[in-house]
Amino acid sequence: MRYFIQFSYFGKAYHGWQNQPNAITVQEVLEKALSTLLREKVEVVGAGRTDAGVHAKQMFGHFDFDPIPDAEDLVYRLNAFLPDDIVVQGIHPVAADAHARFDAVERTYEYWLVKEKNPFLFDHAHFVKHYLDVDAMNKVAKILLDYTDFECFSKSNTDVKTFNCDVKEAFWTTDEEKWVFTITADRFLRNMVRAVVGTLLDVGQGKMSPEDIHQVIASKDRGEAGVSVPAKGLYLTKVLYPKEIFDEQKG
Known part of the structure; x- marks a missing residue:
């Protein structure tokens, strides 16, 4: 079985x-x-x-x-x-x-950033000491939904047949301790979420304008996107399957 x-x-x-x-x-x-x-x-x-x-x-x-x-x-x-x-x-x-x-139809990731040095979140989130323009970062996150080819965010020399991903949502939220970036898609490329977050941080720190994201995606060049953020802030939070998968069918 x-x-x-x-x-x-x-x-x-x-x-x-x-x-x-x-x-x-x-x-x-x-x-x-x-x-x-x-x-x-x-x-x-x-x-x-x-x-x-x-x-x-x-x-x-x-x-x-x-x-x-x-x-x-x-x-x-x-x-x-x-x-x-x-x-x-x-x-x-x-x-x-x-x-x-x-058979997975959707996957959701979160990336955690802390606003201040926090010993209780040291292994759980990435510490960013610079000011971040969350509104600008959310503007760019929304733009991601208009594209499907994300080669610019893929790890180099990846053995995949396509760089297309259907991004269904991408947004930032904040609370008293941290920023959280949430992104959902049918699939993700290797290193994609960490590269997306690194690019959004460049926008948030004013190193890149929101409009620049169009050129970055069109370039299909990993070198044009931001650096990958550390792994410790990344969480796979949900994997979605068709309901019939769990109907306990036998055979």
């Missing part, structure tokens, strides 16, 4: 989601825990890959295994076995052809 597993992790200790030969990853730790408790090798296919140091408030993966009689008990035992920075919320039977990566 095929199962979807929902989980969260704080990424500081890991070199991203995807298995690597010489570095500890979330996938490696989760697969080891599942394989140990189920007493059989288990491979988990993730909804996507996050870079080193990036966090996930909501992440999904799928794996195949014989019918699990008590999924709630397995979740309980997994959380007792896993380190404190990885938590499993649920395991759900799905259709045999359901795919955690390819």
